[in-house]
Amino acid sequence: MVLRGLFRLSRNMDSKLHILIRILLGGMALYIFYGAVLFFAQRRFIFPRHLVRTPPVDATDTSGIERIWLTTNAGRTETWLLTPDSNAGPAPAFIVAHGNAELIDHWVGEMAALRRLGFAVLLVEYPGYGRSEGSPTQGSVTEVFAAAYDMLAAREDVDADRIVFLGRSLGGGVVCALAAERPPAALVLISTFKSINAMAAEKFFVPPFFARDPFNNLKTLRNYPGPVLIAHGTRDSLIPFSHGVALQKAARRGRLIAYEAGHNNCPPDWPAFWEEVERFLREEGVLR
Numbered sequence: 117m118v119l120r121g122l123f124r125l126s127r128n129m130d131s132k133l134h135i136l137i138r139i140l141l142g143g144m145a146l147y148i149f150y151g152a153v154l155f156f157a158q159r160r161f162i163f164p165r166h167l168v169r170t171p172p173v174d175a176t177d178t179s180g181i182e183r184i185w186l187t188t189n190a191g192r193t194e195t196w197l198l199t200p201d202s203n204a205g206p207a208p209a210f211i212v213a214h215g216n217a218e219l220i221d222h223w224v225g226e227m228a229a230l231r232r233l234g235f236a237v238l239l240v241e242y243p244g245y246g247r248s249e250g251s252p253t254q255g256s257v258t259e260v261f262a263a264a265y266d267m268l269a270a271r272e273d274v275d276a277d278r279i280v281f282l283g284r285s286l287g288g289g290v291v292c293a294l295a296a297e298r299p300p301a302a303l304v305l306i307s308t309f310k311s312i313n314a315m316a317a318e319k320f321f322v323p324p325f326f327a328r329d330p331f332n333n334l335k336t337l338r339n340y341p342g343p344v345l346i347a348h349g350t351r352d353s354l355i356p357f358s359h360g361v362a363l364q365k366a367a368r369r370g371r372l373i374a375y376e377a378g379h380n381n382c383p384p385d386w387p388a389f390w391e392e393v394e395r396f397l398r399e400e401g402v403l404r
Contacts (some may be wrong), residue, residue: 144283155326158325161268162312162329163242163252164217164284171247184291186263190256191249193373195264196220198227208278208301208402209236209268211294213261213287219246229390233403236274239266242290252330254293261294269298278402280304285379289331296336301402303337304393307382309336309355318356324336337366343400344370347389350379371396 131370160166180198200207210230214223220239225236242257246274250256269276281300283291288308295303309315311332313324320326337344342366348360359376373392375382383389397403 118290126193149328158328159253162216163244165245165252168219168245170176170216170219171221172389176224181224184267186260186267188259188263190243190251190260193248193250193260194220194241194246196224196239198224198231198239200234200236201231202234204234206273206275207234208271208280209238209274210280210282211212211238211240211265211268211291213240213283213290214289216286220290221246226386229387235393238264238268252329257290258293258297261290262297265294265298277301278392280402283308289333292333292336295340299342301339302342302397302400303340305344305363306347307349307352307355308333308359308363310359314359326391333363334366336362337370343396344369345373345393345396347373347375347383349379349382351377352379352382354379
């Protein structure tokens with residue numbers, strides 16, 4: 117009887133173990149499938165150009181805008197150069213990279229504050245966005261922005277020593293990638309992440325190496341010797357505020373402005389933010 121009982125117990129344990137193994141293998145198979153889908157579809161999340169409607173050019177007031185097309189391996193890419201309101205010799209300039217669900221068309225009005233300060237502003241489109249050709253990847257976007265920088269720095273009406281990069285959300289990753297190749301006079305980052313690798317691990321629970329376009333902003337800021345202004349919302353549920361803190365700590369000369377805001381409404385008061393930017397640039401000697 118004892119042996120028979122032990123035999124039954126052993127069979128029950130084996131059965132439960134087999135069920136547990138099947139559950140674990142099933143879960144592993146689902147996770148591998150999830151990871152594979154995420155790996156191959158991630159660029160549709162990072163660059164959701166299919167969700168962005170392209171407005172007609174005449175929908176934007178193009179007075180004071182020079183439309184410049186750049187040709188790279190990605191194809192023809194559109195840029196808009198907004199001239200400064202005042203001309204007193206070669207002007208300082210901004211190169212601006214927008215968020216992943218925006219276009220250069222959406223940023224013209226907001227750039228008025230910089231133009232009043234005497235800055236030229238170059239809005240650079242991403243490959244495959246709007247009227248531009250190609251497909252967006254970290255490599256193709258960085259190539260386009262490097263070409264845009266070279267074009268802008270070569271102009272006689274621009275002071276090449278006072279070119280500032282500004283990026284919002286994904287655009288912060290774009291200008292950091294550009295800064296690794298073309299160091300700017302200063303960096304301004306709005307609602308920017310540490311890296312896509314970190315976002316992959318924290319938000320999607322996949323290994324960091326799954327990121328095909330890493331945009332490692334922490335690494336760039338550790339190596340960049342210039343001044344960095346970082347603005348981040350404390351209630352940002354898409355890119356947590358901790359990312360802004362980490363970027364500020366990584367920068368050699370970093371400043372962090374914390375706003376009671378989420379992701380899409382940061383900064384909550386643009387005129388006040390531009391005053392902070394002006395103060396930052398004057399203290400760093402970019403704006404004289």
